[in-house]
Amino acid sequence: MEVRFRVHRYDPEEDATARYQVYTVDVDGDMTVLDCLNQIKWYQDGTVTFRRSCRSAICGSCGMLINGRNRLACNTRVADLEAAEVSVGPLPGFPILRDLVVDWDPFFAKDAAMKPYLINDTPPPDKERRQSPEEYSKIDNATLCIMCGCCSSSCPVVWNNGQYYGPAALTKAYRFIFDSRDTATRERIDMAGSEEGTWRCHTIFNCTTDCPKGVLNTQNIQALKRKVMLEKLGFTGTKLVFNVDPIYKEGEAQHEHEAGGIATRA
Template structure:
């Protein structure tokens, strides 16, 4: 089946602003948008710039705006778009470096700010720090995050406030704040309850709709709000 693939193009070395370019591609319905983009890059325009790595919905590197929704190109089948016209753009709200590649430095800076690692000053055990299934259940959903950035770049607060930590960083903070093995709960709570943290979330639920792992991010942020109030 032939698809019309309209891609946002931008090369800062020669373009003053982004523009759209159309490609006609023959693809089977079960193929992924990533397959279509790589076919274009291989057969029609080798200058097309995009990020991709594992290709299996694990690394999160190929998040982009596909037919108006933040999605993973490697997890989106062309048949599921229910149209023979595919429009592909970089994630909204981020600085475009080239074509479908955005600058992720601000995203990772906010991620690092919440100390995304286990903090425990007790002497390490011989094997590992144990956690019961019930304790792990509290954080299990948050551990599914692949840090693709789709949620953060779908968030209206992130668009309006460049200092806002964003859904992904706050979700990762939840993952450690509620980890029974971690000892830095209060320090992290102070960080997420700052002027650019949890209280800037207005429960628009854009992050939930954008998450490719179907994580209820807004629920987790609400839990952080309650924890910061001692509830």
Template sequence: MNIRFRIQRFDPDHDITSRYAVYQVEVSDATSVLDALDQIKGEQDGTLAYRHACRAGMCGSCGMLINGRNRLACTTRVLALEAEEVSVSALPGFAVLRDLIVDWDPFFAREAVMQPYLIADAPPPEQERRQTPAQLARYANATRCIQCGCCTSACPIVWHNGEYFGPAALTRLARYVFDSRDSATAARLALAASEEGAWRCHTIFNCSEDCPKGIQTAEMIQALKRGVALRLLGFNDPRAR
């Protein structure tokens, strides 16, 4: 069937603000939003700009605002939206570089501050650093993050405060705070406790609702708050509580 697509367009060389262009696309049950964009670019308008890579919901590069929700274009089936018109825009809260392409530099700069890698003071063991199932469960949900930016883009605090670390960065921080193998808990909790850290979260839950991987982002941020509070109460290791 034919579906009308209303797509955000922005050419920095000619446009002051974004505009919208409308296209008609023939789709089937299997057609994803990314497939439709490819069809538009290949057959109707070769100037349309957007990012994509894996087509399997793993790389995170095709996050977009689709019919009012942040979603991955490659895993969103057009007919599953049950709409006569599909609106596709760049992720809110990010500077638009061209059409559906946004500037990722500030996003990844905030993640870099979290030192998103294992910091272990102890010498490497002869075998792997083992964990119990309970220890793994403390942070396993956070490991699903594919850095698509959907959670951060859905956060109204991010929209109005460019200094706030945001849900994605704080989820990455929680992933290591609650990893029993990591030795930098104190420094990581200091980041969580900073002015632009976990306490900026107003617990709106947009981040959890829009995460395409089902990460309980808001709960991770609340866990960071509890970790900070326990540290202030004198508990050296919040992972033990």
């Protein structure tokens, strides 16, 4: 089956504006978009530039705008797109360096602000710091994040406001704030609860829909909002307040991901 690929092209040294170039690829049944891009690069046009690494939806390198939605090129079968033409562009909202390659510095700066590592001031135990299955269930879904940027890049607030931390960084904050072993909750809440943090989320749900790993980004941000509010107002730990910690049921994330997978965005 021959499929037309409209690939975003932009060379900052030669092009005044970006353009799309059309390639035709003979697609076999299970070929992914990344396979097709490789075919284009290896056999048709070696100047096409894009990032890729693991081909297993683990490294998060090949996040792209494919037929109007952010997806991992290595995880998207061309046949599943059910389209005679496949449009491939760089992740929206990120500065474009060349063709399909975007600048990740602002993205990782926001991630770094959330201190994306376990902080625990207490002396380490003899073995590992342990969690109960219930404690882990609060962060299980958030740990699936592979930092591909599909969520932040699909958020209209990020497009408008470059200062907004975005769903990826906030999910990272969530992952450690709700981690029972972490003790730097207050530091992270000062960042996540700032005006450029959780409060800029308008529950558009693009980030949840477009996450290729099924991370419930929007839901995580809503849980963070409640947590931040209770922390700021000094209600944490009192028995007057209902428990705001989310516990996702088994399979819920996958179900939402699949439901979002067939949705389209205007």
